[in-house]
Amino acid sequence: MAKKVSRLIEENRRYLSMQLPIEESFDVLQRDIEIGGRASSFYFIDGFMKDEAMVKIMASFFAVTEKNMPDSARAFSEKVVSYVEVDIINDFDDIIRNILSGVTCLFIDGYEECIAIDTRTYPARGVDEPDKDKSLRGSRDGFVETIVFNTALMRRRIRDPHLVMKMLEVGKSSRSDVVVSYMEDRVDQELLKNLLNRIESLEIDDLRMNQQSLAEALFKRKWFNPFPKFKFTERPDTAAACLLEGKVVILVDNSPSAMILPTSILDMIEEANDYYFPTLTGIYLKISRAIITILTVFFTPLFLLFMQNPEWIPDMFAFIQVQDEINIPLIYQMLMLELGIDGLRLAAMNTPSMLSTPLSVIAGIVMGEFSVKSGWFNSEVMLYMAFVAVSNYTQPNFELGYALKFMRLLLLVLTAMFNVAGFGIGCVIIFCSLAFNKTLSGRNYLNIKLN
Incomplete structure (x- = not known):
């Protein structure tokens, strides 16, 4: 059974000190402060935090007094935290996963829950046109290694409520983010169900080679047949066109390309210029x-x-x-x-x-x-x-x-x-x-x- 957050902040600090390499790893940080007269602690990864946003949030924390301190973590998040992306978590497995993903987690003495503030930002390059998949006409943007940017590039092209971006997690060690994207009213439901079941049932340690590792885990290819099972593209306009055709697009964090299925030999030889x-x-x-x-x-x-x-x-x-x-x-x-x-x-x-x-x-x-x-x-x-x-x-x-x-x-x-x-x-x-x-x-x- 997963361990839950305690009301005593010292117990929470002790547990996280055992689970996270706070002393050994320079980029895993703990910041102890006092909010409304209560002992509090921040846990975050150096390099993933938006400094400007956290400065404003901290200013709102220091403005809280003992008299107007909320009674629960949820009330604190609603009345004090001046930020949009806030979640309440009481399971330490989820908390550790969020911290290592770049989310800032706040513990306050007397609260049985953790306040997760998603102020993370990932290092990313510009969405320039890919060198291998160029188009003489059309857009000049391309996928990058940050999965949120890639989903935004497709969402920008398809403003339809039927477009679904389902987030999954794969790999016991890497815990890589995988997004399965599809048009709910056009996709082959049998294919989608089969794909989601395969991804959710994967028991692998990591996706060390990102999309290629996922492709090999999803479908064990026969070594004597070299023809690829999936189509890949680095162009968001191509991925959006495939979504509108009823296909499924899979994105993996840290990979600047999209995996498209189902596919055929005619799909393989297509390109954007067509x-x-x-x-x-x-x-x-x-x-x-x-x-x-x-x-x-x-x-x-x-x-x-x-x-x-x-x-x-x-x-x-x-x-x-x-x-x-x-x-x-x-x-x-x-x-x-x-x-x-x-x-x-x-x-x-x-x-x-x-x-x-x-x-x-x-x-x-x-x-x-x-x-x-x-x-x-x-x-x-x-x-x-x-x-x-x-x-x-x-x-x-x-x-x-x-x-x-x-x-x-x-x-x-x-x-x-x-x-x-x-x-x-x-x-x-x-x-x-x-x-x-x-x-x-x-x-x-x-x-x-x-x-």
């Missing part, structure tokens, strides 16, 4: 992205298949054959270039911005002209792999991009080993990976209900 342009332009962009997505998977395997069966090539397309001497088998060239492209991407991520342009030029020259002249790679292979590398950047979803890459590698290896039969087997595996990739809603990417 909706900010006229209908015809938006449809063209969607079709173009879909075609390029398909080509990123099949372009190089088809080239390899035709090179292994040159008699299939019509005379009008004879120019696609490799003209120069092949020193290294084509399959090895492609696999090495796949690895080299990932190496360049990783290097770009860790390169200071002032050096990224000159190093990119150097890498392009070395990987391009010199590698062909040295005989390691053929120019045709370099051309087609360059197309694949650039086409990957048309894919807004990072996880889906790598899932398609793994499918392409599988198709390349099977085609090299078994020729036409291997290519056919690879196509079947890709289709099955999509068709049987069950998501949290019980449906797959093709929107077919799976039992």
Whole structure:
């Protein structure tokens, strides 16, 4: 049974001293004062408190005399505390959780309850447009690591009383705030009930990797199927549009993105620009992205298949054959270039911005002209792999991009080993990976209900 607040402030101080590292941790603070002739104590986290607000609140406390001191904590909060967000708590588990979350908790001798004053403020960066999810037209704001700011960005766009922001807590140690957002009159009630039950029944210690940890805990993915189960976005306008479509948006504190479900393969390849342009332009962009997505998977395997069966090539397309001497088998060239492209991407991520342009030029020259002249790679292979590398950047979803890459590698290896039969087997595996990739809603990417 959880311990309750005592009327004796000394007992409350003693208990909190045992539960909180007040002496050991510099940022967990206790401030003892006298209010209306009674001993009182504040407990708060340094760095989470709004100093200006607390100065005004303290002034109202010191103005209280013994004669007009209220008889209960609730009466004190109503008559003395000059602040909006005030709560009365008598359970020490809730009190400690509030203190560690940044809420200021006040204990007054003679009161059997704690007065929780939510004057917290979290360090936060500006709501700038995300680098990965840009839009040529439309809003220029993006999600940040503070969950309250993220909910406000969506609430600003949807002024509907049916919009619900349900706050949950996940993790025994981290106690991370998780918000499940949905339109009450449009959401799939069965999906919502299933999702809330899963989150509330989670028995994990922490969400050390924020949203990714929650996604893995909610739905145990099969390691051999790389296709993502959820769609992520850093744009509040995209999240708001999905809410209005009846979807569920999940926000996790300390994570600058929203998790959207249910999802399909068509949802994965969508981006904000598709909706900010006229209908015809938006449809063209969607079709173009879909075609390029398909080509990123099949372009190089088809080239390899035709090179292994040159008699299939019509005379009008004879120019696609490799003209120069092949020193290294084509399959090895492609696999090495796949690895080299990932190496360049990783290097770009860790390169200071002032050096990224000159190093990119150097890498392009070395990987391009010199590698062909040295005989390691053929120019045709370099051309087609360059197309694949650039086409990957048309894919807004990072996880889906790598899932398609793994499918392409599988198709390349099977085609090299078994020729036409291997290519056919690879196509079947890709289709099955999509068709049987069950998501949290019980449906797959093709929107077919799976039992």
